[in-house]
Structure formats: C-alpha cells, structure tokens
Amino acid sequence: MTGPALEGEVVETGRAVSPRLDIKGPSGLLPRYADLPDPDDRVPVDVDEALRDAIPQNTRDMIDWAWPRFVRWCAATGREHDPPTIGTIRTFIWAHLTWTSRKDPTRLAGRGGRPYAYATVETALGLVCMVLKWRGYPSPWGHPGVQAQLKAYDKKLRTMGIMPGEAYALTPDEQAAMVRTRDMGQVAGVRDAAALALHMATGVRAAELMGLDDGDLEWVTPTRLLVTVRVGKGGKSRKIPVEADEPDDETGEAWAPDVDPLVLVSEWQDLKRARGIPTGGPLFLECKVGGKRGEGKGHTGVIVAGKRMTTAAYDKMHRRAARKAGVDVDADGKPRHVTTHSQRAAYITNATDAGVPVERLRPFTGHSPNSPVIFRYVRSGKRWGEHNPVVQIRRAAVQRRRRQTRRGVA
Structure with missing residues (x-):
C-alpha cells in the first residue's frame, strides 16, 4: 500500500468511510448513547457529554490522528475495522514497513525516508486499542500474536540498521x-x-x-x-x-x-x-x-x-x-x-x-x-574516573589490602 491511500484521500472500496472522524460525532470515538436503540443502553445527554468532556484534549487529538488512519487503511485493503480481527491488527503493524509518503510515493513515510519508527507503530496501535475498548470490543493489545508481531517489527528495524532513537538528556x-x-x-x-x-x-x-x-x-x-x-x-x-x-x-x-x-x-x-x-x-x-x-x-x-x-x-x-x-x-x-x-x-x-x-x-x-x-x-555521563564501577572496585581492593597490611596479615 502506498502513502496516498494512508495519508491522503480515502480509497473507494464499496463502503463509506469518513476521512476524519469527530470524537463527539455519531461516527466518532464513542456512539451517542442517548440515541441507541436498546433503552437499557441509553443515558441522559448531559451524562453523555460529561463523559466526553472528561477526555483530555491532547488525547482527543492523538485519537483523531490514529483511529481515522487505521479506518482508512482498512478501507484501502478491504478489511473490517469495527471490530478488526487479530490478523488485521498484525497486518496493520507490518504495513508500516512499506508505507510511502503522500507527497512522494517513492519515499518511505517514516522520518528521514525510512520505515515508521517502532515507537510510532506502538503508539498508533495503543490508540486503536483504546478506541476499540471504548466501543465495547476486547482490546487486541495483549494478544500473544499482536505482541509477537510488535517484537518482530522491532527486530526487523534492527536488522535494517535502524535503531530506536534515545532522547538525549539535556544538561x-x-x-x-x-x-x-x-x-x-x-x-x-x-x-x-x-x-x-x-x-x-x-x-x-x-x-x-x-x-x-x-x-x-x-x-x-x-x-x-x-x-x-x-x-x-x-x-x-x-x-x-x-x-x-x-x-x-x-x-x-x-x-x-x-x-x-x-x-x-x-x-x-x-x-x-x-x-x-x-x-x-x-x-x-x-x-x-x-x-x-x-x-x-x-x-x-x-x-x-x-x-x-x-x-x-x-x-x-x-x-x-x-x-x-x-x-x-x-x-x-x-x-x-x-x-x-x-x-x-x-x-x-x-x-x-x-x-x-x-x-x-x-x-x-x-x-x-x-x-x-x-x-x-538514567543516561548519566558520569561513567569515568571516580564514577566508574571498575575504578571503585580497584580502589576498594587497594584500601582493603592496606588494612590487611597494617594488621600484619600477608
């Protein structure tokens, strides 16, 4: 699959898919519980709104990036997203290796023209699982196959020479x-x-x-x-x-x-x-x-x-x-x-x-x-001289030898 299908317009697959889901809309993160057909599922509108307002704005923004992205990918590949199978989730993880840029289909969509970083894939999957749980479906996050696929993705990046970027600790x-x-x-x-x-x-x-x-x-x-x-x-x-x-x-x-x-x-x-x-x-x-x-x-x-x-x-x-x-x-x-x-x-x-x-x-x-x-x-630069464990071991050994010599022990 190429970038335009992921990052750009929705690919026509025979069913309507919203390119951008509103978290408070009927097609968004949560259904309108006041409008559900089963009376036992309905709640007053003010209760419904209070629940939505409790979701932090930053969480809404992240979900607004991850969930529609997953929905568009499912639409482009002919898969069901509501709910997805474990096979769909595993394939979604692996697809990040080959997705290309919307602006340049010959360039991979990850930072620096590389595959998406492991942290990006993990974050996207975590947000998708969050939405699925809120929709009443079991989260696929803990499934052994999903976790193994994440580890396989990380291993694949490492074999390609792409190591996870560790944030530098500023002084x-x-x-x-x-x-x-x-x-x-x-x-x-x-x-x-x-x-x-x-x-x-x-x-x-x-x-x-x-x-x-x-x-x-x-x-x-x-x-x-x-x-x-x-x-x-x-x-x-x-x-x-x-x-x-x-x-x-x-x-x-x-x-x-x-x-x-x-x-x-x-x-x-x-x-x-x-x-x-x-x-x-x-x-x-x-x-x-x-x-x-x-x-x-x-x-x-x-x-x-x-x-x-x-x-x-x-x-x-x-x-x-x-x-x-x-x-x-x-x-x-x-x-x-x-x-x-x-x-x-x-x-x-x-x-x-x-x-x-x-x-x-x-x-x-x-x-x-x-x-x-x-x-x-803990990314300390204190590792040489007095901060080096080997140096400390040697100094302790010298001090112990001196004490033994003073006591007359050979």
Missing part, C-alpha cells in the same frame, strides 16, 4: 540556554519560555505539560508551587513540587534566576490577565503573531482565549529552541536526538547525578513502584 545549562532563546517581547515568547522552564522543573511528558490548566497550579507560597498532573499515563494523577531559584545560604549565589520557572510562569499568567483572558482554562494557550500591543505591557502578538497550545506546536517550538541554542549537536558537530522527551530524561538523569535516589523520583515522574522503566531514563 541544566543546556536547558537554560533553550529558555533564553525565546523572544520575551512577544506573547508567544513569554509563553514558550514559561513552558520550557516548567518542563525543565517537572520532567512531565509533553502531552501532560500541554494538558495543564490554570487550576492545576497551587501556589503554596510565592516561592513554592505544586503542579498537579490530573490525568497522566495510565490515568494516574500526581503532584510535583517546584521551588524558586533562590540564592544559596553559604555562597549567596543562585543557579540561573533568569530562567526561574516560577518567575516565568507568573509573568505568563500576568500577561494573560492583562489581555483579559479568563482564568481557569488551559495554562498554555495558542498565540498568533501581530495584533495590538498590550496596554502597558509592550508585548506584541495575540493570545487566543480558550485555544490550548497543542503538543505538536510545542514539539515544533522545542526543536526550534534546541537548534537556536545549539544543543542539538555535540562539541564535534554530530547531531543529538533532542526531543521534548529530552526534558524528561534530563529531569531523571540530572537528579540521579545530583545524588537523588530513584525511589524518591517515582512519585513525581508517575512511574509505578515496581516499574523498571524509570531506569531507562
């Missing part, structure tokens, strides 16, 4: 450099600086950051902030404490006061209030270039009330900031894999480098107590 100074690239004379620049600084201080996922509302910030004191992630991965909520960058008691020196997340978030909220944006809505809003200057503020641009900044827009801004700060390449000019997930890797790696036990990080990162996933984010 604190590199994170600060990214924040400083933002134009604080623009409303979008103030927003972006606040988002980058808060991301650096919390280590949340990008979708969680963009899903924050004003009400998720609890100012305990002017220098202490509790950030509540209401719906994290797996539906778990958590609170993350953020403190201001205050001077050290002994040296009187602060780390980087100009990128203090509390200062920047406060400035962004003050700017929203000055523009007449109602409180209680999305924390980070869409901004447009141009427009009138805010009275007494001097910031150019327009803040779009009620329009949440999307994860895709944040990802694009993050890449621009990394490129402008020069942190997307190393000292030798070799490219680094810097993504929004680099902030999460940085939070965990920098904390462990500073001596914070991993177990103390779990409540803030949202990892389960017994989950080993958190250790994948």
